[in-house]
Amino acid sequence: MKNVYHNRFFAMGTRFHALLPGMDDDTAERVFYLMKDEVLRIEKKLSRFLPDSDISRLNKHAKEKPVIVDDEIFDILNACRFCWQLTDGAFDLTLRPLMDFWKNQPQSNAEVDEFAQLKKNLGLQHVNVDDEKKSVQFSNNQIEIDLGGFGKGYALEKIGELLSDSSVESAFISFGESSVLAAGNHPAGDSWKIGMNDYLNPGKSIHEFRVSGGSVSTSSNFFVADNGMLKNHRHVIDPKTGEPIEQLRSVSVCSESPLLAEMLSTAFLVLPEEKIEDIKEQYDNLEVISVDYESGEAIVKTFEELQTE
Amino acid sequence: MYIDRRKFLEMTAALAGSSLLTTTMPWFSVFNNPAPVGRGASDRVRIGVIGVGSRGRALLLNLKELEESLNLEIAAVCDTYEPHYERAIELTDGKAEAFFDYREMIEKVELDGVVIASPLHEHAHQTINCMKAGIDVFCEKAMARHLDDVKDMYDAYKETGKIMLIGHQRLFNPIYLEAMERLERGEIGPITMLRAWWHRNTDWVFYRGTGGRGTELDRKRNWRFYDEYSAGMITELGSHHFQVANWVLDERPLSVMGSGSINHFTDGREVYDNFALIFEYPEDIHFTYDCITSNKHNGMQVQVLGNDGTLELESNMQFEEFPDDPPAIQDLIEDIQEGENDAIPIGGATWIPNAPIRLGGDYISPDYAMNDTLLYIEGFINFIRKGSAPEKLTNEGYWASIWTLLAEEATKTGKVVTMPDKYKI
Numbered sequence: 213m214k215n216v217y218h219n220r221f222f223a224m225g226t227r228f229h230a231l232l233p234g235m236d237d238d239t240a241e242r243v244f245y246l247m248k249d250e251v252l253r254i255e256k257k258l259s260r261f262l263p264d265s266d267i268s269r270l271n272k273h274a275k276e277k278p279v280i281v282d283d284e285i286f287d288i289l290n291a292c293r294f295c296w297q298l299t300d301g302a303f304d305l306t307l308r309p310l311m312d313f314w315k316n317q318p319q320s321n322a323e324v325d326e327f328a329q330l331k332k333n334l335g336l337q338h339v340n341v342d343d344e345k346k347s348v349q350f351s352n353n354q355i356e357i358d359l360g361g362f363g364k365g366y367a368l369e370k371i372g373e374l375l376s377d378s379s380v381e382s383a384f385i386s387f388g389e390s391s392v393l394a395a396g397n398h399p400a401g402d403s404w405k406i407g408m409n410d411y412l413n414p415g416k417s418i419h420e421f422r423v424s425g426g427s428v429s430t431s432s433n434f435f436v437a438d439n440g441m442l443k444n445h446r447h448v449i450d451p452k453t454g455e456p457i458e459q460l461r462s463v464s465v466c467s468e469s470p471l472l473a474e475m476l477s478t479a480f481l482v483l484p485e486e487k488i489e490d491i492k493e494q495y496d497n498l499e500v501i502s503v504d505y506e507s508g509e510a511i512v513k514t515f516e517e518l519q520t521e
Numbered sequence: 522m523y524i525d526r527r528k529f530l531e532m533t534a535a536l537a538g539s540s541l542l543t544t545t546m547p548w549f550s551v552f553n554n555p556a557p558v559g560r561g562a563s564d565r566v567r568i569g570v571i572g573v574g575s576r577g578r579a580l581l582l583n584l585k586e587l588e589e590s591l592n593l594e595i596a597a598v599c600d601t602y603e604p605h606y607e608r609a610i611e612l613t614d615g616k617a618e619a620f621f622d623y624r625e626m627i628e629k630v631e632l633d634g635v636v637i638a639s640p641l642h643e644h645a646h647q648t649i650n651c652m653k654a655g656i657d658v659f660c661e662k663a664m665a666r667h668l669d670d671v672k673d674m675y676d677a678y679k680e681t682g683k684i685m686l687i688g689h690q691r692l693f694n695p696i697y698l699e700a701m702e703r704l705e706r707g708e709i710g711p712i713t714m715l716r717a718w719w720h721r722n723t724d725w726v727f728y729r730g731t732g733g734r735g736t737e738l739d740r741k742r743n744w745r746f747y748d749e750y751s752a753g754m755i756t757e758l759g760s761h762h763f764q765v766a767n768w769v770l771d772e773r774p775l776s777v778m779g780s781g782s783i784n785h786f787t788d789g790r791e792v793y794d795n796f797a798l799i800f801e802y803p804e805d806i807h808f809t810y811d812c813i814t815s816n817k818h819n820g821m822q823v824q825v826l827g828n829d830g831t832l833e834l835e836s837n838m839q840f841e842e843f844p845d846d847p848p849a850i851q852d853l854i855e856d857i858q859e860g861e862n863d864a865i866p867i868g869g870a871t872w873i874p875n876a877p878i879r880l881g882g883d884y885i886s887p888d889y890a891m892n893d894t895l896l897y898i899e900g901f902i903n904f905i906r907k908g909s910a911p912e913k914l915t916n917e918g919y920w921a922s923i924w925t926l927l928a929e930e931a932t933k934t935g936k937v938v939t940m941p942d943k944y945k946i
Contacts, residue, residue, distance in 0.1 A: 213859065214857055214858050214859075216854055216857045216858055220844050220846075221844065221881055222840070222874070222882065225873060225874075226871055226872055226873060226878070227844035227847075227872060228844075229846070229850055231857065233857045248881075252880060386850065388873075389847050389868060389871065390868070399860070400861055401862065405863065405865070406865070406867060407865050407868065408866065409867070409868065409869040410866070411870070415866060416866060417865075417866040420864040432870040432871070434870060435870060435871065436870050436871075436872060462870055464868065
């Protein structure tokens, strides 16, 4: 029987599971704890829930004055800006106040005014980055940066580097199930076959990605409750309308880069199909599926027709 | 200082009648069942403060914060050091009578209680004399410099029937209250080890310009450095966490071993700048403790290690050992073990736990910004009005102080130290 090291921990509001096949347990354990340290380091830096994180500091002070950020945060903000431009603003990490607004099911006229104000003030165009000074300033006091749709992919990007630096040939990492990294090949040979769970028929795959050294990220506007029910969390805002996506749907993106997969899956949840196909064309080996659960069964759309191979 | 009083009272009210508030931490029920506060001058609780150095000043400010709401009066202050004596007068706007000698203070001023924050070696006679004069006592930790003094204080407490509380303020910390509840519910499984440490990078010199170690002024001001007055970080820092260990396990150690040295701050101080201890508790549980003043990377922590989880009491965090597996992961593991490669439905929407989890763990209590020293002082004033305090609260101070000094003995003798029968209570 082939050896496989399995360990896990909590981070970023979910669970991180690592499978390291074909290694002796002591070596695998060392690699596992390097991964854990790295993930927690990133969380400590990026979490908006932790008052001492770099992002919290930015959210607190950048409304008043330029805040100097370190190289890592600077690079992260640039990556976000790149994806924001690539997706015509669909990937936008400033929309948290709108999510909070919709969570409260607004009714009154006063709230309609508040909505108009938020819609006007939110958006990455209001985050000003000074490339020379490496400083960041917000142009209004409603802006808040939330790296929720970024952190897990970023962590897996770093984990991928760490695994390759540690000469790990094969590994399977699941970060909350929605961000998966499959390093190298499956130990039985061939690529990893990553099935997408059908929530209406749990345990069945609605699609299968074949991954050798790559990642699958899923974004959805629902969480999976412990009883298996899907629940719209109103956390996905269409930046064009400022309103949450009401239909229960998910998008999965498979790409070599976990970070790209993470950012694009977030954006594709709100983008029209033509735009998705347009972006897909710009990248080799990018696979995309979208799943519509609204009708009571999973309707899968694959974006295969434009694949080059 | 910020206290979310409402949430705190909700928390203690919710626990009313639980075994936690009847046996583990009975003193917390005082907040939901406070002594009635009469508003007249004759209802005023009159407090004296003995020792107004760094800790004494903090305690005095806490007392001042409660003056109005609890109808208390800082009636007298005392310090043998002139600048502190002057400062005490200033801090009380000249309203408190000031003394250099506490004996004179308790003779001349009618007091209900005293707060003692003098150097460690002064605690015993001050506490005993105050209780014998009919005054309730809140004394800073640790209790005394010598084991026999600790026992004498305890005996005087029993004889006089006065209140004697020792300032291990974690006893009044809501995080610890919540943590105890979680432990009682078995949330981290059976406790198998405790680890704690206090690491700082500081020369620990409280007063500069004393002429250096060994001068008369330095012995008086930087008393923590001198064996005659203090066991250094063992009594001044470790004592807090030794109390926590006893409390968490609801036991006293069976033995302690340890070692210490001065390896960095070789400035003439007589107390260790680093030490390490192992306490053995019943049921084969060990508590390790280490302390250093030349590196601060690890900061301060108390970890309670259980088979299913970990509590980090000083950072208010709880960690679970094993998150549940995603449904398909066992299938994937079996596949790998058997050399098969099937498609496994392992990807999908983000899994979220029932309770929010941050930084690999979850807060023990959301109300972490509370000032436990202030709550302790508030408790003390209430107990004075009620005429008694829970005996367990005094005993916590006693056992922590006894085992603090036994730990010191272990480091000095290199032996495994157990408690002599004469200190049993």
